[in-house]
Amino acid sequence: MKKDTQIVHSGRNKKWTGQAVNVPVYHASTIIFDTVAELQNGIKNFQKKIPFYGRRGTPTHFAFRDAMVELEGGHDCLVYPSGLAAINTALLSFLGSGDHLLMVDTVYGPTRALCNTVLKRMGIETSYYDPMVGKDIKSLIKKNTKVIFTESPGSVTMEVQDIPAISKVAREQGVIHMLDNTYGNLINFNPYDHGVDISIQAATKYIVGHSDAMLGTVSSTEKYWQRLQDNSSYMGQTAAPDDINLAMRGIRTINTRIKQHQESALKVANWLKSRPEVDLVLHPAFTDCPGHKIWKRDFNGSNGLFSFTLKTGNDEAVSAFLDNLKLFKMGYSWGGFESLVMSFYNLKKERKLALWDNYGPLIRLHIGLEDPDDLISDLEYGFKCFSKMK
Numbered sequence: 590m591k592k593d594t595q596i597v598h599s600g601r602n603k604k605w606t607g608q609a610v611n612v613p614v615y616h617a618s619t620i621i622f623d624t625v626a627e628l629q630n631g632i633k634n635f636q637k638k639i640p641f642y643g644r645r646g647t648p649t650h651f652a653f654r655d656a657m658v659e660l661e662g663g664h665d666c667l668v669y670p671s672g673l674a675a676i677n678t679a680l681l682s683f684l685g686s687g688d689h690l691l692m693v694d695t696v697y698g699p700t701r702a703l704c705n706t707v708l709k710r711m712g713i714e715t716s717y718y719d720p721m722v723g724k725d726i727k728s729l730i731k732k733n734t735k736v737i738f739t740e741s742p743g744s745v746t747m748e749v750q751d752i753p754a755i756s757k758v759a760r761e762q763g764v765i766h767m768l769d770n771t772y773g774n775l776i777n778f779n780p781y782d783h784g785v786d787i788s789i790q791a792a793t794k795y796i797v798g799h800s801d802a803m804l805g806t807v808s809s810t811e812k813y814w815q816r817l818q819d820n821s822s823y824m825g826q827t828a829a830p831d832d833i834n835l836a837m838r839g840i841r842t843i844n845t846r847i848k849q850h851q852e853s854a855l856k857v858a859n860w861l862k863s864r865p866e867v868d869l870v871l872h873p874a875f876t877d878c879p880g881h882k883i884w885k886r887d888f889n890g891s892n893g894l895f896s897f898t899l900k901t902g903n904d905e906a907v908s909a910f911l912d913n914l915k916l917f918k919m920g921y922s923w924g925g926f927e928s929l930v931m932s933f934y935n936l937k938k939e940r941k942l943a944l945w946d947n948y949g950p951l952i953r954l955h956i957g958l959e960d961p962d963d964l965i966s967d968l969e970y971g972f973k974c975f976s977k978m979k
């Protein structure tokens with residue numbers, strides 16, 4: 590089946606949906622058993638999708654988990670209250686005191702904060718590596734390295750990692766390869782075709798797709814499934830059925846949305862390339878984006894997210910640009926139907942590897958589903974205000 594067909598039919602097992610088209614929202618903490626035999630069945634089949642206690646999931650959870658596996662691959666998938674909760678539960682399920690974690694230097698900021706605080710206090714050591722390391726990651730693996738964590742493209746600066754090369758080394762060395770596949774969503778990148786062991790999604794982004802719910806997922810190969818499921822359960826991780834319902838609704842249009850986000854973003858990115866104020870356009874579909882060839886080889890396409898740098902400009906000029914945009918709202922996150930803008934990233938302070946020493950102000954855009962010509966007009970006016978202050 591082609592992706593669009595899978596998207597429409599995923600997670601619609603009658604066992605979960607009953608006679609409805611989509612799975613209903615099941616609100617439940619307590620599940621009631623009619624007989625001791627039923628209760629025993631639930632205890633014995635803890636790993637299976639059987640309603641047992643609210644935290645373990647209801648048919649709403651089970652339908653979404655099924656849909657995720659049908660669309661992303663992997664053996665099975667779990668839900669978490671946010672993308673960041675998914676990341677930290679995945680890491681804590683496999684790391685312990687004395688272990689070493691290889692973390693990509695271009696990782697999403699809050700993941701870095703988790704490593705540098707909570708994991709550090711627990712005696713887990715993190716080393717940051719260059720996103721372009723590829724197969725040379727091998728030389729960074731220590732005796733106690735348990736996990737290699739990737740995120741591709743890199744947060745804000747969009748470097749594309751060689752995921753298959755890193756998977757190959759990880760497998761040979763017996764290290765777990767975890768990917769934050771949020772950019773890849775369910776359309777742009779297939780983690781399990783590229784050797785990843787554990788794939789994490791901030792479903793808050795394109796899966797929910799409407800900026801109105803927080804949700805995370807972690808899926809894994811069969812090898813790591815039991816440990817992931819047991820540990821997530823011990824840590825009390827679950828998510829609200831209402832939010833899962835929004836994600837389930839989001840899934841139905843994800844490919845249609847991504848295609849439009851991609852097309853509009855390419856139009857805006859190409860326009861930005863022609864602007865005299867702009868230095869670099871950091872979009873993986875452009876040849877000068879680090880790892881562009883890898884992106885072309887491994888990804889099925891791009892989406893609405895990219896960044897650009899300005900040749901010069903002080904904080905006041907950048908503020909004038911941001912303050913005068915009408916359609917691009919200033920806010921964190923991305924992946925909704927609306928356009929967003931963000932700047933003032935302090936990469937030099939955050940990152941270990943001096944990748945971004947020689948560049949002007951960095952601005953990230955998420956291109957929503959507005960008409961791209963209107964978005965371009967909006968940016969054009971922003972640049973006018975920028976130039977007055979510069």
Ligand SMILES: *Cc1c(COP(=O)(O)O)cnc(C)c1O
Nearest residue numbers: 671672673697771791793803804
């Ligand atoms: C947003 C985001 C997260 C965190 O997701 P939340 O649902 O906001 O906690 C993790 N990774 C990436 C790449 C993200 O963009």
